[in-house]
Amino acid sequence: MMPKFEGGRNIAMKVPPHQYEATVRFYKDVLGLEQIEELLPAVGFRFGSNQLWIDRVPGMSQAELWLEIVTDDTNKAAEHLAAAGIVRCDEIENLGRNFDGFWISSPASIVHLVDGKPGSW
Structure with a gap:
């Protein structure tokens, strides 16, 4: 049986x-997006129904x-994705020992966090 997948609410923008x-000024001052204060010092903004992390x-x-x-x-997701030839790339960022998830790259080289705990960022 194929695992269920759906888009999560988190988008991470990795910036030089x-x-x-x-x-940060663009999203905070120019666009005036609401900053997510409860997770400081992480910098995040409410982005419609999503959260944008910078x-x-x-x-x-x-x-x-x-x-x-x-x-x-x-576990089923990892097996399904591997069978489809999707590359796992866990080395790009450490998720910690107890995190139920892993990193993959799409065919267009877009990094995705596959997360077993919705909204856990």
Whole structure:
């Protein structure tokens, strides 16, 4: 049986240090989006029904968007995705020992967090 997948509410924007402050100002001051205060020092904004997280990442030359996919069974999801030839890329960011999820890359090189706990960021 195929695991159930659906889009999660979290979008991560990984931004190089030289673009970080201007990017945060854009969402906060120019667009006036509501900042997610309860998870400071993380920088996040309410983005409609989603949450947009902005992370400063040294060594990057351009920004990337990372998306969250939630599933009802991460073990079945891992098997299904591997059988479909989808590349797992857990080395890109440590999720911690107790996190029920993993990283994949889509065929277009978009990073996705496959998360067994909806809204856990």
